[in-house]
Amino acid sequence: MKKFSGMMVSLVMVFALILSACGSKNENAGASPDAGSGAPSSPASGKKLKIAVVPKLIGIPYFNASETGAKKAGADLGVDVIYTGPTQGDAAQQVKVIEDLISQKVDVIAVAPNDPASLTPVLKRAKEQGIKIMDWDTPADPSVVELSVQQIDNEVFGRTITDKLVEKMGTDTGEVALLTGGLSAANLNTWIDWAQKQAAEKYPGLKFVSDKIATDEKQQVAYQKTLDLLKAYPNLKGIMAYSTVAPIGAAQAVQEKGLQGKVAVVGTALPTDSKPYLADGSLSSALLWDPGALGYLTVALAKDLAEGKLPTDGQEVPNVGKITVKSDNKTVVMGPPTEFTKENADQYPF
């Protein structure tokens, strides 16, 4: 039994060693002299700002890309960025992550909520501890955040997609079709409404051959429906596809039928998925935003917020561009969508 206790103790010791190694490495990486947790200095007086960015989930390409951007902003602007989030999309786990961040006495918490309502109590508690609260990627409860960073303006995005389709078709008259991920997806519907409005106002010659067609967020379904469309409407000139997989399915069908250059496909796809279809022209254009820039912008604005500066409309943020501030003075829109083409699709890691 003595042997057993000895083993147990040595286990704890080894563990302690690992921990202290991790801990000290972490401090070095931050390159900040540890001011000591008991130091009564206010965060503004020379101590590095601690900015916590909490994604919906860690370990998926989209949020890995925004992590890279957020970390880069931290290095550029001289602030400590803690990028941590739940390993499962469980709201309970996200709440715990934020509770632990409050204990770490960070200066700002920027969160992309899985379930906005479930974060309201913990964000209120954070606020009581003097932490500035903002959201990014997905809005949280507007009554608790001081700043809301959004990737895109829905109206601009919808209208741009129509413009881009007309540009790629090379004409503003003809038959077009519209594919969507699901009929009840709120963000997709908003974009589609603006896209159709843009078509009605600016391009009266565009004729939608049918209502929006649901593809169940599945590439295979989008592919099948596009084949049907191409058969039923031989004069079809353009397809706009919403959700990240619908454009790929549509492009796959166009590619199979060899209709590159005859039928333009424009959609909201991720660059790594789109690359092969962009290369041979079966996908004319993929429009989305750059999550890396979104992470960068979040950290940049968080630093300003901690220093008492609020963003202004038209402000130029380095590495991001011009931002727009909405009339409520706390909703920030990153800017116009990013277009992925065969030339630049390689540069994006998501």
Place this chain on the structure above:
Amino acid sequence: MLKLSKEAMLGLVLIALFLLMSIIAPGFLDSYNLSNMMFQLPELGILALGMMVVILTAGIDLSITYTASFSGVIAALCMSHHYPIAVAIGIGIAVALLCGLLNGFFIAIIGVSPILVTLGSMVLFEGVILTITKGNAISGFPDAFGQIGNMSIGPIPLPVIVFLVLAVITATLLNRTIWGRSVYKVGINPVAARFSGLHVKRVLLGVYLFSAFMASIAAIIMISRYNSAKVDLGSSYLLLTVSAAVLGGTEISGGYGKVKGTVYAVAIFQVLSNGLNLLGIPRTVVDILMGVILIAVLTLNYVSAKMSARKSLKVSAG
């Protein structure tokens, strides 16, 4: 020679970890952080107690977190339709007990293996909740309800008090009632238990009802604390409840396990995860460390059990 039980050993490990974290993790002993940990611990703790009792019978309840979320969603729906809080909680518990009854019926009466039944009911409950909520969160409860999960009596949060009371009740049930002693006997050998005149079916049914009841209490604390109920609320706890029970010394093959051990194990998880987060260690690494520790402790338990078995053999041979 000083002989320590598994549970006492765990208690020592807990104290050692707590001291270690106090030294190396900045802000660990802050009153805010201590209360933070006390608020985080009960959800997993209560679920783990439910899971432990099931494991004592050599069973497992994979549907425990979805039972919790089912009962939470129904209670939340009741509240959003302006039912009184007590009624909503009552209905929530009743829903969970129905879930437990379903599991218990198939396991105890029909005799299907627990892992299959609860795997099925896990998917079933998830589907039903998704149908009811369409994946949306249900929120907007009366303020008084929010107090349950967020209130403190003195420095001690109410959920911790609920957890400790439930732990004492569980220990009393297991050690001082006929049902409780039967749970252990069924776990050791169900056939022998039946031949010695125990109502094995009734015992098993009770076990699944018990875990469902614990799930509903955890659910009420969760939805009160998070002000919202959703299909996957608490789903990340599922494997942690099994880990906590097993780390706490409960035999996965049934027949042995103590409430004390499970409580220590839950506290160890809590101190570890909080301390590592304070140290700024990435969440993915935290998961890895938790896995390593679990395997290490279980291996140690196994080796030490082997050693003492050999020793007692030697003694009897000599």
